[in-house]
Amino acid sequence: MSETPLLQLTDIEAGYGRAALVLRGLSVDVHAGSVVCLVGPNGAGKSTVLKVASGMLAPRSGSIRVEGREVTGHGPQQMLAAGLAHVLQGHSVFREMTVEENVRLGAYSITDRARIDERIRFVTELFPVVGERWRSLAGLLSGGQQKQVEFARSLMVDPKVLLLDEPSMGLDPKTTGVVFEQIDRMRTAGIAILLVEQNARRALETADVGCVLDLGRVHISGPAPMLLADPRLGELYLGGRPATPGTA
Incomplete structure (x- = not known):
């Protein structure tokens, strides 16, 4: 350490x-x-x-x-x-939005498109199910899959x-x-x-x-x-x- x-x-x-x-x-x-x-x-x-x-x-x-x-x-x-990125209790995905839209929300403060693409590659490799369900509505995912979307969204800013x-x-x-x-x-x-x-x-x-x-x-x-x-x-x-x- x-x-x-x-x-x-x-x-x-x-x-x-x-x-x-x-x-x-x-x-x-x-x-x-x-x-x-x-x-x-x-x-x-x-x-x-x-x-x-x-x-x-x-x-x-x-x-x-x-x-x-x-x-x-x-x-x-x-x-x-x-x-410091905070993932709150419960489910915080936007159910009527796709997984991609949910994840990209985590990068709302980033203006560099190349950096956004780099972070997307990182989170989809870290959480394969996020990439596999990229175009799916988040509300159709299981509870565990939704939690991985939340994790991925929070990591977009590289906390x-x-x-x-x-x-x-x-x-x-x-x-x-x-x-x-x-x-x-x-x-x-x-x-x-x-x-x-x-x-x-x-x-x-x-x-x-x-x-x-x-x-x-x-x-x-x-x-x-x-x-x-x-x-x-x-x-x-x-x-x-x-x-x-x-x-x-």
Whole structure:
């Protein structure tokens, strides 16, 4: 891993309106080529971390840096330009548009046609089903295929870090497996990912680093296999006894 994280959240405090803080001094680093997974109970603030990182929610205090450059307080457009792409919960494809039209929307800020063509080649090679269904209406695709279209669209701007919020939400176990295979493919292609996922065990089996959130802070962090093997975490946060990494 490089010394300077691609994304660095330091001592972040954040909340909604006048309500109590959701994040209370949270710090997370994402290095090049790594998958960092945030897990924890409902209400721990996992999705709020991604909203802060993508500029959807301004932190009340703390620092956000991208490759060492301060970007705290920037809005979504500025964060996207800085290199942070956010894939939201649920399905966000435009069902009445083709796969091609959906993917090209991710390049709306790019004016160089050659660069757009280069990114299309990259995402269709990374996600073959996207190229295979290029002319199909996105609404006709399965849930797992639609998620790959969302991934492809988000990668059109060549982000430094991809923020994934509950990518397996609403998907059956088989399709969930396919989605995590694609996350692994993205990591192999050198894409850094900050992942929030309800299926904590499956996410930690894929991730390089795990961060367990509780009450708006990182309760414990470390190599994902270490967290999977920790019996305390298995009982408190992962739904029972720890599983052997690589097993269901």
